[in-house]
Amino acid sequence: MAARNVAMREAIRRALREEMHRDENVFVMGEEVAYWQGTHRVTRGFLEEFGERRVRDTPISEMAIGGVAVGAAMAGLRPVAEFMTINFAFLALDAIANHAGKVRYFFDGMFKAPLVYRAASGWGNQATASHSHAPEPIFAHFPGLYVGCPSNSMDAYGMLKTAIRDDNPVLFTESIALYPKPGPMPDEGEELLIPIGKGDIKREGDHVTLVAYARGVDWALQAARQLSKDGIEAEVVDLRWLRPLDMQLVYASFKKTNRCVIVEESLPMYSFGSEIAALLQENMFDYMDAPIKRVAAEDVPLPYSKTIELLALPNAQKVVDAVKEIL
């Protein structure tokens, strides 16, 4: 492994570049991905390197982006379609949930949809109520669509490469706050493929299991370091994929700790936390030593005020507090 850390946006860029070089059927499309070099600079330099045929700017129409990707995939290409932010992907929900996620079933496998939807996700910097969603659980609701949500550079790289190569549609979300976050990467020329549905233990501990994904993993790890000062060792499980869920990993950890706090960037109702908590009580009832706690955003439209915005959002301290409530 290289010693040099790489920002997560660069890790994603590298994965995309490598896959485009590996397979000429892979192409990128989306708003401003070509001439503007990508809103989040993930496709920086792609137009020059791969040309207009494989790096395509689209109209400002998420339904078109979502739908064209399905058609291209059915016709044999492997599109990587970018939604500038996931807030706009709601417009494409029909293409994503009803078409991408179902076409293989509709046609009994005659067609498939080997596509990846990339979308920047999450809140921060006073983007307010309609531009601050982290709605990954909504998309993970639908069978037929995989949902991947990396928490760091290495995972983003390995997960995106797997997603592009898989013959099923994947929604791949990238936390805006994590784009600049540096992290280790495989050396150039060294390849990493992280299987779909495989979670990862980011930190080992015996006293409580913190289950998280994407940005929640950062808060969980920060909380774990703080708890460690009080002699509480938290195990941090990064599920990485919201569908399929690596529940066996969670169960194994829970059998050891008997306690769980679920950490997510998203809203609390009908959420990632709700699902994990429900599965734990159904399957691990006899191992529970405390109620399952959830740390999520407050159940409100996100306010504009910087101060109130921060109050409404999860953070490491809220995770610490939740752990101490059940220990």
Add this chain to the structure above:
Amino acid sequence: MAHEVKQTTDGLLINWLRNIGDSVAAGDIIAEVEADKATVEIEAGSDGAVLELRAEPGDEIGEGSVIAVIGAAGETIAAASDSAADQTSPEESTPAANGQSLADDGRVKASPIARRLAAEKGIDLARIQGTGPGGRIIKSDVENVRARPALPPVPTTAPAGGGQPTWGKMPEDDVEVLPLSRMRRAIADGTIRSKSNTPHFYVTVEADVEPLLALRAEINAQLAERGIKVSVNDMLIKALALTLREFPNLNTHFYGDRFVQHQRINIGIAVALPENGLLNVVCHDADSVRLSEMAVNNKAMYERARAGKIKPDDIRGATFTISNMGPYNIVDFSAIISSPEAGILAVSSSRRIPIVRDDGTLGVGTRMNMTLSVDHRVSNGAEGAAFCNALRDLIENPLRMLDLQQA
């Protein structure tokens, strides 16, 4: 070789009756301990000299803790401690919950894994103090309970009290706030736990007590020269014990995931004490002990209980309980089961009442109501009824006890 004196119940050390260096004989009373429900005398277990006293009057001491060491005069404490070490086998758990592990409805608050582990290890959760949030019993609380014998011992008293919820705001004037005695607290905990956790059902029968009273008069006439007097209660205890012999299912204790059926029949006897106290003393082997012997033993126990000088064995090992309110001129009442027992017999006063004889004519008879409370997890109404009828038949034909006694 040095011998430890172990505390046999939870309580407050009141007095040392021997000092370090004093010689003692096995059975000598060396300390008095204020337990939940009585002052308990602690006996020396062996002859020797008091080498060490490990508690001060006023100290809270737990069941199974070593409070004194007795050994050969001049033996060093170090040697005593060494030999003491391999004798240390406290089998009991963290002593009795202080009530904080109870939910508002009296249910024991325990996590699912704590419940599973307790069931696997045969531990009664009611005896564990929870250390989790809100007093919940959690995994580590169960893990910290040391191994216990194959059969759970019968709790000697109701669990110690404490931590009961405060009901509403306390008025400030015109009231006097009184502290709970240890005994009152234990009664509060024991009854709320039983009444909340045990599904009671009740069966009432009326018995003609004239034959029993007549027989008692005859027996007491025979025993008069020995200065022994058999009480009605002694005879009822005998009848109850002999009936239990026919109904072993009711001489069973319920432990959540299994039944423990007792071979011995030890009848707990509820005794009212001064200052609103209540204590169950135990008539051991009530089915087989001679009536005259039972009468003497019971009388001595009542006196010890009322004097606050109860011995540990006096309150240990009940398998079924009787509460006799006959002297209080009442028609009927029902009693709260002393968990984990399967039932309790509530005996009311004998009364002269109009009766309908078998031939249909009216007359005057002496009748007594008895109400059996039964744990429905252990038994059903049909068995309760059969038991009550068998008991009544025995009371109404008391000479049959002579025959059953030999069984």
